[in-house]
Amino acid sequence: MGDSAAAGSAVRLRPGTIADIPAFRALGEAVVPVTYGPIDAAYAQRMLDEWWIPEIFEKSLERNTHLVAERDGEVVALANLGRLSRSYRAFPHVTDPHVTGDREVMWKLYVHPDHQGLGIGSRLLAEVEALVEGDELWLEVVDGNDQAYDFYLSRGFVEVERVSDGRWPDDVWLRKSLGRTGR
Template sequence: MRVREATEQDLDAVIHVGVTTWRATYPPITGEAYVEEGIAKWWAPDAVLPGIRAGTVLVAEVDDRVVAMASYSVFEDHLMLWKLYVLPDSQGSGAGSALLSEVIARAGDLPVRLTHLVGNDRAHAVYERLGFVESATVPSPIDDGPEEVVMERSAVGWFTEKPTLVGSAVVLRPFAEGDVETMAGILADPEVLRLTGSVHSTDEIETETGVPDEPLREWYTTRNQQPDRLDLAIVDTQSGKLVGEAVINEVDTGNRSASFRILIGPAGRDRGLGTEATRLIVDHVFRTTVLNRIELCVYAFNARAKRTYEKVGFSVEGVQREALRYDGGYVDAIVMSRLRSEHLGG
């Protein structure tokens, strides 16, 4: 999938996206008369072309076919998203999220506003999931049309909102009061200590107590307050127990990249929980932010983790030779990454 600014050659394709989506979506909400009046007012060539010429119309294309479009205007105190439409046969493909992510990136430090028709519950749920909050209800710009809901997304950070991500085997959720005791035990597990490179010898493992100290307590009680990183607890659906954590950190906004790490305690191993947790958080990040690249390092003696990352689509890029000192020897670190275009099907 490719997101780019529309050109004048895209005019017919942009109009096709809008008209097709309007006729497929709005009649049950607004009636046919509103739809046809709106198409005549907002989807005529002379209504669409100025935005294309101004560089404020974006398209998403798959295999050289335009499947979605967005248009916006930048004002002094906000960016207004006027249109965001995806062809019915491409809805659920990630095209809408990709366009919205690009719009949010172009907003910079400005909040993003949009409107949708009252009664369009599907759109409302999608925007809420992406961090938009309802702020007002306004009259329709068309006589006798339905009211419109105004929603706004703050620009304070990509990860200000901490989601709950639900899979079949795990749930990823924000950290809660009381999690620190469980995490202290997980972090003191000998295999976790060795495979994460937290110690340099087997002897050091034996000194870990699994009792949380004040710095560790402060760490986990402040994870939900960090807008520049995403720390989520991994809960085993079967047992309901906290078994680990998944983290997106080291965000480079200029290059649209970030790092990823995950750890699973003994209660959650060898059942595919790490694979599903990795897939859930990576998918969430690519669909709700403008990040283009997620990278990680895994030590060469952690073959199980490497297989997990490969299952989710991470590719080996290289090796940091002898990156970890352990028990008198040195261990390589394998560098892996996943790109937005790979994940979203581009």
């Protein structure tokens, strides 16, 4: 990982741990409402209430690999990677994730609004890609999050499917082939 300069001060990537949970929550409060509020304010609140809470981070830290970006000693971004088959969520649209349909998924990539556009998200994505064991990285984008959707498409992801539950915004699944076949 190591240091690099982004707009003047050093950004350091390191593994995330249970000690980071309060910083994860603070990051969520800074980034979730501005990202999802314009799409669906109730959904943004639900995300914070149901997913950006200590109990969920504890579960996630047991099952997934977390990476944080620190700037001047402060957590300014978070990414994580894990397998669909180990998620506590259900994915009825994926046929038997334990057998043929498992996916390596980047569940989160969030950069604090004050630190976006400085290359931190790209660095975290590159680190996550380096951790993928198979040939594909998957992720979900909330329908309407055009900034993130465009970011991922410009970095080689393609849209695979849209999953609707009829109540909340659709999840758009993207996949990137990492070109490692035959490794």
